Amino acid sequence: MTDFAKTKSLFHLPAGLLYLDGNSLGPLPRAAADRVGAMMQQEWGDLLVTAWTRADWINQPSRVGNRVGKLIGAPAGSVVMGDTLSIKLYQALASALEMSAERKIILSDSGNFPTDLYMAQGLIKSLDRGYELQLCEPEEIENRLSAEVAVLMLTEVDYRSGRLHDMRSLTEKAHEDGILTIWDLAHSAGALPVRVADCDVDFAVGCSYKYLNSGPGGPAFIYVAPRLVEQVQPALCGWLGHQAPFDFGLDYRPAAGIERMRIGTPPILQLTALEASLDIWDMVDIEDVRAVSIELSSLFIELVEASCPELELASPRDERRRGSQVSFRFEHGYAAMRALIDRGLIGDFRAPDIMRFGFTPLYLEAGEVRKAALIIEDVMSNRLWDRPRYHEHSPVT
Amino acid sequence: MTDFAKTKSLFHLPAGLLYLDGNSLGPLPRAAADRVGAMMQQEWGDLLVTAWTRADWINQPSRVGNRVGKLIGAPAGSVVMGDTLSIKLYQALASALEMSAERKIILSDSGNFPTDLYMAQGLIKSLDRGYELQLCEPEEIENRLSAEVAVLMLTEVDYRSGRLHDMRSLTEKAHEDGILTIWDLAHSAGALPVRVADCDVDFAVGCSYKYLNSGPGGPAFIYVAPRLVEQVQPALCGWLGHQAPFDFGLDYRPAAGIERMRIGTPPILQLTALEASLDIWDMVDIEDVRAVSIELSSLFIELVEASCPELELASPRDERRRGSQVSFRFEHGYAAMRALIDRGLIGDFRAPDIMRFGFTPLYLEAGEVRKAALIIEDVMSNRLWDRPRYHEHSPVT
DSSP states (O other): OOOHHHHHHTEEOOTTOEEOOTTTSOOEEHHHHHHHHHIIIIIIIHHGGGHHHHTOGGGHHHHHHHHHHHHTTOOTTSEEEOSOHHHHHHHHHHHHHHHTTTOOEEEEETTSOHHHHHHHHHHHHHHOSSOEEEEEOGGGHHHHOOTTEEEEEEESBOTTTOBBOOHHHHHHHHHHTTOEEEEEOTTTTTTSOOOTTTTTOSEEEEOSSSTTOOOTTOOOEEEEOHHHHTTOOOSSOOGGGBSSGGGOOSSOOBOSGGGGGOOSOOOHHHHHHHHHHHHHHTTOOHHHHHHHHHHHHHHHHHHHHHHOTTOEEOSOSSGGGBOSEEEEEOTTHHHHHHHHHHTTEEOEEETTTEEEEEOOTTTOOHHHHHHHHHHHHHHHHTTTTOSGGGGSOOSOO | OOOHHHHHHTEEOOTTOEEOOTTTSOOEEHHHHHHHHHIIIIIIIHHGGGHHHHTOGGGHHHHHHHHHHHHTTOOTTSEEEOSOHHHHHHHHHHHHHHHTTTOOEEEEETTSOHHHHHHHHHHHHHHOSSOEEEEEOGGGHHHHOOTTEEEEEEESBOTTTOBBOOHHHHHHHHHHTTOEEEEEOTTTTTTSOOOTTTTTOSEEEEESSSTTOOOTTOOEEEEEOHHHHTTOOOSSOOGGGBSSGGGOOSSOOBOSGGGGGOOSOOOHHHHHHHHHHHHHHTTOOHHHHHHHHHHHHHHHHHHHHHHOTTOEEOSOSSGGGBOSEEEEEOTTHHHHHHHHHHTTEEOEEETTTEEEEEOOTTTOOHHHHHHHHHHHHHHHHTTTTOSHHHHSOOSOO
C-alpha cells in the first residue's frame, strides 16, 4: 500500500489551506525549488551550453517521457514531453487525419476541453479539404461511430463534470469501424489508472501541471502507439524531431519512433520541476490512488449532499463513471467559490455554474474533506456567497 | 554609455572559462535562480492556482512580450511570448499564406536555420495546395522577389556565417511586390538594434535563450504588425488565444490583437527566468551593444587571422554585413572546437566545417577576446586538435 502520509510530507501545502484544486494546478513538491535551483546553478550556470550533452538535456524529453509513460501504461520509448497540450493535440490530430485518407469526420463530444476543439477547428480550416468536427453528447458517442468517421477525439475525464469515458470499450468499438482514436488524458494522468497500450489507443496527449504537479506551464506529453509511429509524418516538424538535427540539412526527415514528435528546444527548467514530482510518483501505486480518490470523493458527495440541498451533483454518482473530481451545479457558483476561497477552501469555478473540487490522495486526506464539507455547509446555509464583492468577475479562480 | 562592467557582474560566469557561445545559450543571470525560486515558493507554493490572477501569471506572456518588444523596436501590445521558435514561425507562416490568397511561393535562403525550413515543409505538405518553398543563395534574394512570391521568410543573421541581411531594404522591396515578410530574429534580438516597426516588417519571431539569456528552452516570441494583426486567423488557435478563454465556449473566436497568437498554458518558470535577464537589459542601450560587439568581433578576426592561416573567415569582413558572431572554416573544425573547449574556450561547431564564436558585450570584454585568440593560436599551431579523442562525435557542442 502506498504511504500517503509520506507522499503528503513531500509537498509544500500552506498551513490552514484546504486545496481541492490539484486537478487544475498541482502543488509544489518540496524538492522542486532546490532541484530547479541546482539545475540552474550547476548545469546552466557552470556547464553553460555544454550541458546539452554533459547534463544530457538533449534527451530529457524522452527520459522524462518514459517516466510519465509508466503512469499511463505506455511502454518505454512511446512517450515524449514538450510544448503544450494544445500543440500535442494538434500534432496527433494532423497525423491521424493524414492516415485516414478519405474519411472526413472528426468526432468529439461537447464535454471535451475547448482548446482541443479550437485546435481541431484551426486545423480543419487550414486544411480546407472538407473535414468536419462533429460534436455530440458524451452518451451518444457510441451511436455516432461509423465508417464515415476518421478520428475519435475525446478527453477521458470531462473537465466540468468529471464524467469518465470507457476508454477500452470506445477504442475497441472505434477500431471496429476503422476509426483512429486520440485520448486527451489531462484529467486522467496521475488521477487514475490509464492503460494506453493495453487499450490499444492510437494517440494520447496530456499535460503535466495538474495531477502530475510539474508547476504552471509544465510540458505536455504525447503517446503514439508503437505500431503506428513509424507511419506518422509530423505536420509540425521541428529540428529536434529530425533524424539528424545536428547535421543541419535543408530537408526534414523524421527521427525514428516517438522522437519525431519533438519540435523545438525543450523547456529544461519546467522539465526539471516535473522530475522532482516524478520522484514522488515513484513511491506511488496508481491503483491505491484510485481507491483512495474514490473514498474521498464519495465521502465528499455524501457530506455535501446531506448538508447543502441547493447544490446539485453534476458528476456521475457511480464511482466507476467518475474521474477524480466532483462538481456541483449552483446558480451563484462563481460567488460561492469566491466565498469558499476566502475561507481557505480552494476549488474552482467553470462557467456557467459549475463548482469543481479535485481529489488528490498524494496530499489530501479524509479529515480535510470533512473540513471542506463543513466550510461549504457554512457558506451555503448562511448565504455567505451573497455579498457584492463575490460577484465581481475576475478571469480565473 | 552602458556600464558593461556592471552588466557583467550580474551574470554567473565560471572562473577560468572564456564563453564565446552566448549566441547559442546565454549565461545565467545571477538573480535568476533566486527569482525562479521565489516564484516557485511564494507563488506556486503559497498561492497555488490563485497565482494565475493574484500573481498575474495569466498576463505574463504579454507583459514580458512588451519588454522584449522594446529590444526589437516593437510597440507595446505587438509582441507576445510562448512556445518555441519553430511553433511561432509556423504560426506566422500559416497566417501569412492565408493572407496571400493566390500566390504559391515561399522564398527563403540556404542560410536560414533548418527548423524554419522544416516547419515550412511540414505546413506546405499539410496544406497540399501547391505551395512551394524556394531556396536561393542569400545574395540572390533580391533578384528572386516577384509578384509570384507570397512570403519572404528569412533569418536576419545567418546562424552559420553571421551574415546580416538588410532587413529594411529587403522588406521594402518585398512590399513593392506585395510580398509579406517574416523575419526570424533568433540571432538578432539582443545582438544588434532591430527596428521591426520602423522597417515595416509584417511578422517577426525569435527565441529568448541566446542573447536574451532566458535559459535552456526559454519561450519564443512573435511580433505581428499592428496594421495586420486583426486580420490574422491563427492556424494554431489554442484556448489562451481565445477572446474569452474562461467562458469555455465550443467555438474559437480570436482574442483582440497579438493575444490571439497565444496558444496553451504559458511556461511560468521559464518566463520568470527571462524576467531576471530583462532586468539587466533595462540597463543597456542596444546601440552600445552593437558598437562594442563590432569592436570585439573585429579584434577577434584580426588576431585569429594573424596567427592561424589554416582558418578561413566564413563571416563577412565588412562589419556592417555581420551579426554578433564570427565563424571560421576549418576541415577539422569539430575536433578543433573540442580541443578549445578542453582548454576553457567555449564556442561551437556547425556542420560541416564551421567554428563559431559569439560576441556578447553584456559579459564579454576585449581582454577575454585576446586570451581566446591565444588559445586558438596554441591549438592550431601545435595541432592540438589532432588527437583521436577529439574526433569521436557527440551530438552537440
